[in-house]
Amino acid sequence: MALRTMKFGGTSVADAEKIRNVARRIASAREAGDDVVAVVSARGKTTDELVSMANEISDRPDPREMDMLLSTGERISCALMAMALQDLGHAATSFTGSQAGIVTDTSHTTAKIVEIRADRLREALSGGSIVLVAGFQGVSTDRNVTTLGRGGSDLSAVALAAALDADVCEIYTDVTGVFTADPRVEPGARKLPKLSHEEMLEMAASGSRVLALRSVEYARNHGVNLHVRSSFRDEEGTWITEETPDMEKAIVSAVAHRSDEAKITVSGVRDRPGVAATIMTALADANLNVDTIIQNVSAEGVTDLSLTVPLDELRKALDAIEGLGDELPHRGISADDQIGKVTLVGAGMKSNPGIAAKMFRTLAARGINIQMIDTSTIRITVVIDRREIEPAVRALHDAFDLSSEAARRAGV
Numbered sequence: 001m002a003l004r005t006m007k008f009g010g011t012s013v014a015d016a017e018k019i020r021n022v023a024r025r026i027a028s029a030r031e032a033g034d035d036v037v038a039v040v041s042a043r044g045k046t047t048d049e050l051v052s053m054a055n056e057i058s059d060r061p062d063p064r065e066m067d068m069l070l071s072t073g074e075r076i077s078c079a080l081m082a083m084a085l086q087d088l089g090h091a092a093t094s095f096t097g098s099q100a101g102i103v104t105d106t107s108h109t110t111a112k113i114v115e116i117r118a119d120r121l122r123e124a125l126s127g128g129s130i131v132l133v134a135g136f137q138g139v140s141t142d143r144n145v146t147t148l149g150r151g152g153s154d155l156s157a158v159a160l161a162a163a164l165d166a167d168v169c170e171i172y173t174d175v176t177g178v179f180t181a182d183p184r185v186e187p188g189a190r191k192l193p194k195l196s197h198e199e200m201l202e203m204a205a206s207g208s209r210v211l212a213l214r215s216v217e218y219a220r221n222h223g224v225n226l227h228v229r230s231s232f233r234d235e236e237g238t239w240i241t242e243e244t245p246d247m248e249k250a251i252v253s254a255v256a257h258r259s260d261e262a263k264i265t266v267s268g269v270r271d272r273p274g275v276a277a278t279i280m281t282a283l284a285d286a287n288l289n290v291d292t293i294i295q296n297v298s299a300e301g302v303t304d305l306s307l308t309v310p311l312d313e314l315r316k317a318l319d320a321i322e323g324l325g326d327e328l329p330h331r332g333i334s335a336d337d338q339i340g341k342v343t344l345v346g347a348g349m350k351s352n353p354g355i356a357a358k359m360f361r362t363l364a365a366r367g368i369n370i371q372m373i374d375t376s377t378i379r380i381t382v383v384i385d386r387r388e389i390e391p392a393v394r395a396l397h398d399a400f401d402l403s404s405e406a407a408r409r410a411g412v
Contacts, residue, residue: 002167003125004029007039007135011174012231013077014044022172022231024104026130030090035125037164039135039157040081042073063108067137067147070109071097074134074153082132093124094132097145101163102138102156104146111138111146111157116237119321141204151212158215162222169224171211172231177238178203178210180254180402185393188403191237192253196243199253199345200226200380204263206343207258209250225370243347251276251348251355252400257389259340261291262314263371266321268331271298276305278328279321286320288313292341292374292383302331306372338370340389343381344354344396351379362399368392 006026013019022040029036029231040078042050046350050069054061061069078094085092088094140146148155154171156400161169178200181189195203204213210228219226219240229237269275276295283290288309296304309317314337321333349355359380363370372383383391397403 001033003035003037003164005037005039005157005161005164005166005169005410006172007153007170008041008172008231009153009174010041010044010046012172013040013081016080018049018231019043019077019080019084022080023088025172025231027085027088027090028080030130037121037125037131037133037160037166038081039133039153039160040074040077041135041153041299043077046073046076062087062212064144067108067111067145070147071134071137071145074136076239078134080133085130085132090130091128092130092132094134095120095124096134097137097156098139100133100160102159104138104140104148106140106142106144107146108140108144109147110149113138113148113159114141116159118160118163121160121164143223151215152274154212154215155218158218158222158224158226162218163225167225168227169219170227170229171215172229173210174231175210175228176230176233176235177228178208178240178254181393181397182208182257185257185390186255188397190403192238194239194241195253196241196347198239198345198378199347200240202343202345202376203254203256206256206341206345206379208254208256211240243321250346252344252402253348254345255393255396255400255402256343257340257391257393259386259389260311261308261339261341262311262317263306263308263319263336263339263383264321265304265334265336266328266330266332267304267334268302269305269331271301271303275328278324279307282320282324283317284308286316288320290317290318292372294372294382294385308339308341338386339383340381340386341381342389342392342396343379344400345379347378349380356380358399359396360393363392366391366395368395 009020011123021190024040026133082092082094103115104111135156137147158169177191179189201216226240290307292308294306368388370382374381
């Protein structure tokens with residue numbers, strides 16, 4: 001007997017028939033002898049509708065009350081799923097995030113999990129019940145309802161899998177797994193049979209939207225095996241596990257991209273210790289995440305510093321830097337909201353030189369100019385003009401023969 005954590009997103013439970021379909025899948029796992037903890041998201045566009053309701057009432061809704069409001073969507077899905085399972089003849093019990101023992105910090109709308117007290121879930125499982133948990137939510141250390149932010153239901157499922165020592169955490173989505181590229185951009189993209197946590201983490205950070213970044217990070221830190229699968233097709237998806245030796249055989253696993261980025265350049269700053277710290281502290285104080293950072297070579301004691309931020313936070317980032325005033329002597333601040341990023345990811349990069357050279361030659365051959373470069377041991381990211389993103393993805397996918405590589409990894 002195994003313990004499976006199963007997570008179903010909003011499209012999987014969007015209407016009554018889809019809820020019944022998911023209930024049948026959960027019931028099938030239980031009938032196979034497995035214990036099941038299923039985490040569900042709000043139905044369809046429910047969360048968007050709740051946000052619209054709040055905005056109709058207030059221009060600046062209170063974060064605590066937003067958490068009270070938004071947490072209702074998952075609770076509805078959870079109770080309906082329990083009813084569907086009961087109609088199939090199975091014992092099923094629904095729990096809110098609070099009842100499930102998901103304890104968070106006090107940051108409303110973007111809470112972080114600090115502890116899982118899963119005693120009630122263990123008790124329900126030992127009594128033979130299927131456990132349903134409302135995703136995306138918990139209870140703070142000061143006993144208020146909190147929500148976990150974007151991708152919160154994925155995070156709920158992974159955290160519960162870790163706390164309960166589940167054999168696997170299955171993430172059910174509207175796609176069949178993780179692909180070598182976005183199939184909407186590259187028709188030749190193929191499903192990957194397996195990835196390491198580190199590879200998936202880099203892909204999630206670089207624009208792959210199959211899994212939320214925080215959930216992959218939590219899975220890596222707690223050794224949770226993930227299986228990304230389709231809610232609508234009964235087939236193997238993509239396994240995400242700790243790195244194994246065979247993973248390095250695939251030098252490049254995938255090409256990811258994102259177009260929701262902007263670049264800020266602060267020109268003519270003094271080339272002395274503390275300047276970068278001043279800028280980054282101002283951005284951190286504004287609760288802004290900065291990605292790529294490049295400082296140019298100094299000339300006559302001054303230099304330029306460029307960085308990228310999420311596009312929807314560009315104005316906030318500019319305000320933070322401009323607000324430094326005399327603390328940051330400079331010649332000017334410019335912004336470019338027409339950029340994007342393309343990233344190669346692969347565990348095999350660690351032991352195979354020449355990947356960057358091949359990537360840059362491929363882009364140069366198609367007249368694509370590289371504005372910034374950022375790397376890790378298993379990732380190479382370039383910042384380019386947003387209009388060039390899709391041609392760059394297709395060119396790199398072809399240059400590294402990723403369609404064939406995915407087939408080889410799958411044993412086809």
